Amino acid sequence: MRQRPWLFLLPTLALMSISAFIPLMAVINYSLHTIFAGSTPEFVGLQNYADVMGDAQFRGALLRQLTFSLLALLIEIPLGVGIALCMPRKGSAVGLSLVLLGIPLLIPYNVVGIVWRLFTQSDIGVIPRFLAVLGYDYNVSLDATDAFMTILLVDVWHWTPLVVLLAYAGLQAIPQTFYQAAEVDGASAWKTFRYVTLPKLRSVLTLGLLIRFMDSFKVYSEPLLLTGGGPGNATTFMSLFVARKAEAYELGYAGASSIIYLYVVIVMSYILFQFINRSPEERRA
Amino acid sequence: MKKRSITLTAYFLLLFVPIYWMVITSLKTDVEILQSFTLFPQKITFENYREIFTSEVWRSSFINSITYVLLNVVMTLMAAIPAAYAFSRWKFRGDHHLFFWLLTNRMAPAAVFMVPFTELYYMLNIYDTHFAVALAHCLFNLPLTIWILEGFMSGIPKEIDETAFVDGYRFPRFFRKIFLPLIAPGIGVGAFFCFTFSWVELILAKALTLTEAKPVVVTLTVGIGAEGVKWGLLASAGVLTIIPGILVVYFVRNYMAKGFALGRV
Numbered sequence: 254m255r256q257r258p259w260l261f262l263l264p265t266l267a268l269m270s271i272s273a274f275i276p277l278m279a280v281i282n283y284s285l286h287t288i289f290a291g292s293t294p295e296f297v298g299l300q301n302y303a304d305v306m307g308d309a310q311f312r313g314a315l316l317r318q319l320t321f322s323l324l325a326l327l328i329e330i331p332l333g334v335g336i337a338l339c340m341p342r343k344g345s346a347v348g349l350s351l352v353l354l355g356i357p358l359l360i361p362y363n364v365v366g367i368v369w370r371l372f373t374q375s376d377i378g379v380i381p382r383f384l385a386v387l388g389y390d391y392n393v394s395l396d397a398t399d400a401f402m403t404i405l406l407v408d409v410w411h412w413t414p415l416v417v418l419l420a421y422a423g424l425q426a427i428p429q430t431f432y433q434a435a436e437v438d439g440a441s442a443w444k445t446f447r448y449v450t451l452p453k454l455r456s457v458l459t460l461g462l463l464i465r466f467m468d469s470f471k472v473y474s475e476p477l478l479l480t481g482g483g484p485g486n487a488t489t490f491m492s493l494f495v496a497r498k499a500e501a502y503e504l505g506y507a508g509a510s511s512i513i514y515l516y517v518v519i520v521m522s523y524i525l526f527q528f529i530n531r532s533p534e535e536r537r538a
Numbered sequence: 539m540k541k542r543s544i545t546l547t548a549y550f551l552l553l554f555v556p557i558y559w560m561v562i563t564s565l566k567t568d569v570e571i572l573q574s575f576t577l578f579p580q581k582i583t584f585e586n587y588r589e590i591f592t593s594e595v596w597r598s599s600f601i602n603s604i605t606y607v608l609l610n611v612v613m614t615l616m617a618a619i620p621a622a623y624a625f626s627r628w629k630f631r632g633d634h635h636l637f638f639w640l641l642t643n644r645m646a647p648a649a650v651f652m653v654p655f656t657e658l659y660y661m662l663n664i665y666d667t668h669f670a671v672a673l674a675h676c677l678f679n680l681p682l683t684i685w686i687l688e689g690f691m692s693g694i695p696k697e698i699d700e701t702a703f704v705d706g707y708r709f710p711r712f713f714r715k716i717f718l719p720l721i722a723p724g725i726g727v728g729a730f731f732c733f734t735f736s737w738v739e740l741i742l743a744k745a746l747t748l749t750e751a752k753p754v755v756v757t758l759t760v761g762i763g764a765e766g767v768k769w770g771l772l773a774s775a776g777v778l779t780i781i782p783g784i785l786v787v788y789f790v791r792n793y794m795a796k797g798f799a800l801g802r803v
Contacts, residue, residue, distance in 0.1 A: 258633070261624035264617035265640075265680060271658075272677040273643045279654035336549050339542040351791035353550050356557070358794065359783025361738035363759050364776040368556045371563050371769060377571055379559060410556065418795040471647040474740045478759065492649040496741070499653045511650040518645050526638070 283508030294505075301509035311510055313486060314494040315517070321401075321490060322469040325408050329465055330458060332409070333416025338446075340421050351421075354414040366478030369407050373479065393480060397487035400480045404488050407475050412468070416461045423457035424450070463525040470518050557780075564774035571769050586774035595757060596775065602668065603753040606743075607736040609672035614679045614732045615725065622687035623717075627696065640681040648741040651677065656745055666748040674742045679735055683728040690724030727793040730786060737782065754779060 259266075284301050286294035305311050341347050360368070373380050373393045380403075384391040393403050427450065435445045473492035476482050482489035482497070489497075491514050498507035563571060564586055566579045574580075590596045624630075625637060655674055659665040664673075698720070702712045718725075744756045758775055787794075 258624040258628045258630040261620040262636075265621040265684065268613065268617050268673070268676045268680055269640070269643065272655075272673055272675075272680075273646070273651075275658060276651045276654035277646075279657065280650060283653070336546065339546040339549070341543075341546075348788075348791060350546070350550075351794065352787050353553070355787040355791060355794050356780070356784060357553060359734055359738075359787060360557075360780050361755055362740050363755050364560075364779050367758065367772050367776040368560045371559055371773060372556050377575075377769065379555075382575060410553065414553070415795075422795040467645045471649075473647070473649060474759075492647045492741075495647070496649040496652060499649070504653060507653065511647075515646055515650055518647065519642050522642075522645050523638075526641070 280508045280511050283504040284512050285508075286505050288502075288504040297505070301505045302513070305506060305509045305513060310486065311494065314489055314491055315514075317401075317486075317489070318470060318472075318491040321405065321408075321472065322466055324405055325412075325469040326462060326465055328405075328409050329413045329416050330461060333413050333461065334420045334454065334458070336413070336417045337420035337424055338450075340417070340424075342425070351418070354417055357411055357414050360411075362474040363478060365407065365411055366474055369403070369410075369475070369479055373403055395484055397484055400484060400488050403479060404472070404475050404490075407479065408469060408472060412465060416465065419457045419461045420454060423454040427453045459525060459528045463522060466525065467518060467522055560773045560776050563769060564777050566770055568768060568770050586768075586770040587778075589771060590775055590778065596754070599752055599754040599757040600778075602747075602751050603737065603755065606668040606671040606675075606751065606753065607733055609668055610675045610679060610736045611729050611732045613672055614676055614683050615729060617676075618680055618683035618687055618728065619718075619725070622684045622691055623713075625684065625688045626691035627699065640684060644678050644681045644685075646677070648677070648739070652741060652745045655742060659746060665746065666750045668751050670746045671743050671751060671753070672736075674746055675732075675736045675739060677742075679732040682735070683732055686728045686731065687721065687724050690721050690727075694720050723793075727790065730790050730793070733786075734783065 285296060285298060287297050287300070288294045340350055370378075372378050373391075375381050375392050375394065381391045381393075391399050393400050431449050431453075432445065435449050440448070471492055472490050473496070476488040476490055476493050480488045482493050495507055495511050495514060498510060562577075562579055565582045565584070566576070567581070567583050567585070570576060570580060625633060651674075656665065659670045659674075664670045694717075698716065699712070702716050703709075707716070738755070740755050740759065743753045744759065747753060747756060754775070758772065758779070
C-alpha cells in the first residue's frame with residue numbers, strides 16, 4: 254500500500270531520469286572539469302565557477318538578461334491587465350477574442366523569428382521604412398539599442414496575449430455582486446479597480462509573473478534569428494551565451510555557467526512560487 | 539464601453555499586422571518582395587507553396603515534426619496520467635518536493651541540456667531519431683502535463699473513487715470505466731499543450747537531429763541564416779507551420795490560460 258504512489262510514478266521517474274536527471278548530473282560533471290576535444294578531462298574543482306564569475310562577458314550577459322526580463326514584465330503585466338479589462342465579458346465576441354489571443358501563442362518560435370525578420374529587416378522591413386518617414390534611422394543589425402528594443406518588442410508582441418488570458422480568467426472569477434456593492438458605495442472607476450479588481454487578480458498575476466519570468470529568462474530563438482546576439486553582444490542573452498560556449502566545445506565553462514544560470518532561475522521562481530502556493534489558503538481563511 | 543471596444547480592436551490590429559505581413563509576403567514573388575513595398579501583392583502567386591509541397595526536404599521535415607510530436611504526446615500521457623493520480627489522491631513522503639522538482643524542469647533553459655542530451659543519445663544510439671526528440675521534449679512536457687492533470691483530478695471528489703470501490707470495482711476497471719471519462723477534458727488539454735510545445739520547440743530539436751529526423755523548425759532556421767534568403771518561401775513555410783495551431787485554437791480557447799499557466803488557473 255505504501256509503495257503504491259511510487260508504482261504510479263515509476264514511468265514518470267524513468268522518463269525524467271533520462272530526460273532531466275542524468276543530463277543535469279552530466280552538466281554538473283562537466284562544470285568540475287577542464288575539457289578539450291580529444292583529451293582526457295581533468296578535474297579542476299570549482300575553478301570553472303571562479304572563471305565564469307570573473308568573466309565580464311558572463312556578468313554582462315546575466316545583467317542584460319535580468320534587464321530584459323524586468324522590462325518585459327514591467328510592460329507585459331500592466332498592458333495585459335489593461336487589455337483584459339477591455340475584453341467583452343459575455344456574448345459571441347468572447348470566443349472570437351480568445352481565439353485571436355491564442356494565435357500568437359501557438360506560433361513556433363522560429364516562425365516568430367521569420368515574421369519579425371520580414372518586419373524589421375533593413376532592406377525589406379516595415380518598421381525601418383515606417384521610422385524612416387518619421388526621420389529615425391532604424392537598423393537592427395547595426396544599432397545596439399534598436400536591436401535590444403526589437404527583441405523586447407517581439408517578446409511583448411508574442412507573450413502579452415498570455416497575460417491577457419490569465420488576467421481575463423481572473424476577472425471572470427470575480428462575482429458581479431462585488432461591483433454592484435462598489436457602485437452602491439459610490440466608488441470611482443479607479444477605486445473599484447484598485448480595491449475590488451486588483452486584489453482579486455493577485456494570484457493569477459503572480460502566476461503570470463512567474464511564467465513570464467521563467468520564459469523570458471530563457472529567450473533564445475528571437476535573438477538567434479533576428480540579431481544573432483549582436484551587434485557586438487547587445488542581444489546575447491543567457492541562453493544564447495551558454496549555447497555559444499557549448500557549441501565552441503568549452504564544456505567546462507558552459508557547464509559552470511549553465512549551473513549558475515539554472516540556479517538563478519530556480520531561486521527566483523521558487524520565491525514567486527511561494528506566493529502562489531500561499532494564496533489559496535488565504536482565500537479559504 | 540465604446541472606448542473599450544476601440545482599444546481592444548486597436549490592440550488586435552497591432553497584434554495581427556506582423557502576421558498579415560507574413561501571409562502577404564508568402565503570396566508575393568521574390569522580385570516584388572525585394573524591389574517594392576506593397577501592402578497587398580500586385581499579383582498573387584502560389585509558386586512558393588507549390589515549391590514547398592513538391593520539395594522532398596520540406597515534405598519530409600513536416601512529416602518528421604508530426605511524428606515526434608505525436609510520439610511525445612503518447613509517451614507524456616502514458617506517464618503523466620498515473621503520476622497525476624498519485625499526486626492528487628495520496629500523500630506520501632516527499633510529494634511536495636517531487637512536485638516542485640518536476641516544475642523546475644519546466645523552468646530549466648533547454649540550452650543547459652543541449653550537450654548532455656547529445657552525448658547521452660549518441661551513447662544510447664538514438665541520436666537523430668524521432669524517439670530522441672520525443673524523449674527530450676518530455677523534459678518540459680511531462681511536468682506540465684502532470685500539473686495540468688493534477689489540477690483536473692483534484693477537482694473530482696475522492697468520494698467517487700471510494701463509492702466505486704465499495705460497489706466492488708477493482709482499481710483498473712474503476713480507472714478505465716469511471717475515472718478516465720471524468721478527466722477526459724483534462725487529457726485533451728494536456729495533449730494539446732504537449733503538441734504545441736513540442737511543435738514550437740527549437741533548441742533541442744535542432745541539437746538532436748541531423749538528417750533522418752530533421753524537423754520543419756530546423757529546416758526553416760537553416761533557410762534564415764543563408765545569404766540570398768528566399769523570403770517568399772520562408773514566409774509560406776511559416777504560414778503552413780502556424781496552421782495546426784489555428785486549426786485547434788478554437789477547441790481549446792477556454793483552456794488556454796490553464797495550459798500556459800501550469801494548470802493553475
